[in-house]
Amino acid sequence: MNVQETAILAPQTAWILIGLFTLLYVGLGWFFGRHDKELDQFVLAGRKVGLAVGTATAMATWVTSNTTMMAPQLAYQMGVWGMIGYSLGAVGLLLFAPLAKRIRVLMPHGYTSGDFVRLRYGNVAWRVFLAISIFYSFGWLVSLGMAGGVLTHALSGIPYWQGMTVILGACVAYTLIGGFRAVIGTDFIQSILILVGLIVLAWMVIGGIGFDEIHFSLQLERPELLSLLMPAAIMFLFNNLLFGMGEIFHSNVWWTRAYSFREGVGLWAYLLAGIFWAPIPIVAGFIALAGPALGTNIPAADMVGPIVASELLGVTGAVIVLIMVFAALASSLDSLLAATAMLVVRDIYQRHFKPLASADHLRTATKVTIVLLGVMTWLLCLPRITTLAELLHFTGAFVASTIWPIAAGLYWQRTNKLGATLAMVLGSAAGLWAYFAIGFYVAALVGAAVSMILVLVTTWLWPQRFEWETLKEPPPAP
Numbered sequence: 442m443n444v445q446e447t448a449i450l451a452p453q454t455a456w457i458l459i460g461l462f463t464l465l466y467v468g469l470g471w472f473f474g475r476h477d478k479e480l481d482q483f484v485l486a487g488r489k490v491g492l493a494v495g496t497a498t499a500m501a502t503w504v505t506s507n508t509t510m511m512a513p514q515l516a517y518q519m520g521v522w523g524m525i526g527y528s529l530g531a532v533g534l535l536l537f538a539p540l541a542k543r544i545r546v547l548m549p550h551g552y553t554s555g556d557f558v559r560l561r562y563g564n565v566a567w568r569v570f571l572a573i574s575i576f577y578s579f580g581w582l583v584s585l586g587m588a589g590g591v592l593t594h595a596l597s598g599i600p601y602w603q604g605m606t607v608i609l610g611a612c613v614a615y616t617l618i619g620g621f622r623a624v625i626g627t628d629f630i631q632s633i634l635i636l637v638g639l640i641v642l643a644w645m646v647i648g649g650i651g652f653d654e655i656h657f658s659l660q661l662e663r664p665e666l667l668s669l670l671m672p673a674a675i676m677f678l679f680n681n682l683l684f685g686m687g688e689i690f691h692s693n694v695w696w697t698r699a700y701s702f703r704e705g706v707g708l709w710a711y712l713l714a715g716i717f718w719a720p721i722p723i724v725a726g727f728i729a730l731a732g733p734a735l736g737t738n739i740p741a742a743d744m745v746g747p748i749v750a751s752e753l754l755g756v757t758g759a760v761i762v763l764i765m766v767f768a769a770l771a772s773s774l775d776s777l778l779a780a781t782a783m784l785v786v787r788d789i790y791q792r793h794f795k796p797l798a799s800a801d802h803l804r805t806a807t808k809v810t811i812v813l814l815g816v817m818t819w820l821l822c823l824p825r826i827t828t829l830a831e832l833l834h835f836t837g838a839f840v841a842s843t844i845w846p847i848a849a850g851l852y853w854q855r856t857n858k859l860g861a862t863l864a865m866v867l868g869s870a871a872g873l874w875a876y877f878a879i880g881f882y883v884a885a886l887v888g889a890a891v892s893m894i895l896v897l898v899t900t901w902l903w904p905q906r907f908e909w910e911t912l913k914e915p916p917p918a919p
Contacts, residue, residue: 449752449759455597458760459604462767463611466627467618473626474619480800483620484552484783484807485701490625495702495710498625500717501632501772502694503534516726517745524726530685534715537689541699541707543851547912554696554847555788560912561850566862570846571788573839573865574691578781579821580836581688582814585774586822592766596759605822608767612774613815617808621701624775631768635721638765642750643724645758646731680837684885687840690847693780782810837885838876842868844889845896853900854907860899868892 474483481487490498515523548557554574559567586609593604615623689695699707729745750758786806791798798806846861872888879887 449756450597450763452597452599454756454760455593455599455604455763458763459593459607459611459767462764462771463607463614466611466615466771469627469630470615470617470619470623472619473623480804480807482622483804484779485697486620486622486625488701489703490698490701490706491703492706492710492713494625494629495698495706496713496717497632498628498772498776499534499695499698499710499714501628501635501769502698502776503530503689503714503718504632504635504721504769504772512722512725513729513745513749517729520730524723524729526681527722527726528719529682530688530722531715531719532682533685533687533689534711534718536686537695538708538711538715540690540848540851541695541702541711542705544696544699545702545704545707547851547909548700549913550915551696551700551912553784553787554691554693555784556914557696557850557912558846559788559792560914561856561907562846562858562861566846566858566865567788569862569865570691570843571784573843573869574693574784575781577688577692577836577840578777578784579818582774582777582781582818583821585770585777586818588766589770590822592763592770596763602823606819608770609774609815609819609822612771613778613811616775616778617811621697621779624779625701627775628772631772634768635765635772636717638761638768639721639724642728642758642761642765646728646750650731680882680884680886683841683844683889684837687837687842687844687885687889691840691843693784694776697780697783778811778814781814782807785810785814835876835881835884837881838872838888839869841872841885841889842866842892845893849896849900854909855900855904856896856907857899857903857905860895860903863899864892864895867895 479487512524512527515527517523519526544551544557551557555567555571558570586605589608590601590603590605593599593608594601615627619626698710702710728749731749750762752758786803790806790810791803795802795806842865846856846864849856850861868888868891871891872884875887876884
């Protein structure tokens with residue numbers, strides 16, 4: 442049985458839904474960004490984002506299509522610990538909350554996470570950090586693009602590359618038109634769609650099958666999914682916690698929000714976003730555990746969520762899943778496109794090639810970069826060479842190595858610069874070795890451990906004093 446035979450939605454119906462939401466988001470992008478003419482307005486929404494919108498954009502961005510599709514995949518592969526382990530990604534948001542407050546105070550004129558690393562640790566560490574951050578950004582962009590293609594293919598039989606192309610193109614279009622204000626404005630709407638969709642799906646799955654039937658079928662066909670002693674799943678539990686911390690602590694997606702929030706908003710926005718986000722992977726993962734009770738054919742593990750929902754709930758379920766995952770995908774893709782474009786323009790283009798570029802020139806360069814990022818992501822998505830989980834956790838080998846350099850650099854005046862640089866280099870190397878030698882579920886764990894040891898030991902043995910005022914670099918001239 443192939444996907445075309447199990448698809449619930451007619452391709453025409455799926456295209457109509459995708460078209461309607463594309464028009465909606467592009468229209469909202471124009472509406473939210475129509476008055477943004479200055480660089481700060483286009484890339485940071487004027488640094489005046491309030492608590493309600495700030496909470497919504499942080500939560501919606503972290504509820505990626507990977508959350509709504511990869512949490513079911515991990516529950517299907519690793520059982521209870523898979524979905525609980527994914528929910529520990531909320532810890533990254535919670536722990537970043539005090540960091541966001543401190544970032545806003547220490548760097549009132551900052552633009553990127555690269556600005557911090559450059560000023561705090563110097564050019565060598567900065568360039569190492571940029572390599573890690575750009576690599577991770579492409580990994581996340583590609584996983585999101587893949588998820589769009591997988592979603593439309595699983596639900597309607599639309600060829601993978603067509604669905605991926607249209608959804609990616611829509612996100613590029615409204616991000617390009619409206620800038621960061623369009624990103625956070627649409628995130629508010631998308632967060633509502635995601636939450637409502639998940640609640641409805643979970644209620645319909647429980648009502649349609651029931652806890653007893655789901656539990657009985659798992660005991661009979663997949664008893665390992667109920668085990669709390671599966672070694673790989675336990676390792677994944679801790680690995681995902683550190684991976685989520687590494688993703689958030691280093692990524693310009695989250696630093697731009699820290700800069701864009703009004704002073705005093707960042708702490709509460711990230712705390713509330715973490716609390717609201719934590720149950721979402723558990724709800725999404727639970728849907729996959731109904732698979733054995735339905736006897737559903739799953740052609741690929743990362744298709745399990747959409748297929749189970751549509752198999753159980755028919756056309757209604759397929760429509761809900763398509764809307765919900767499209768919203769989750771768009772809420773992350775737009776944020777990542779905007780933040781990565783700013784990192785490339787600010788830290789690579791301006792700092793290395795055009796140090797005297799005007800604000801207008803940088804705004805244009807940011808728009809061009811958004812388009813180029815979209816094209817490169819599309820090219821990398823075409824050959825679907827791995828699953829969503831394996832692709833995303835490959836980047837975990839790198840990003841977890843940045844946790845300690847970032848956290849220590851923000852709070853300890855005596856953090857050793859060379860130690861922080863080596864922590865990122867050797868931590869990434871160790872995580873990469875673990876990924877291939879042991880498995881994707883330990884890459885971030887190993888990388889974070891090596892990085893932590895290096896930061897602590899070098900700071901203890903060779904402390905270096907740093908003046909916080911150095912971080913208050915004045916903004917670029919208009």
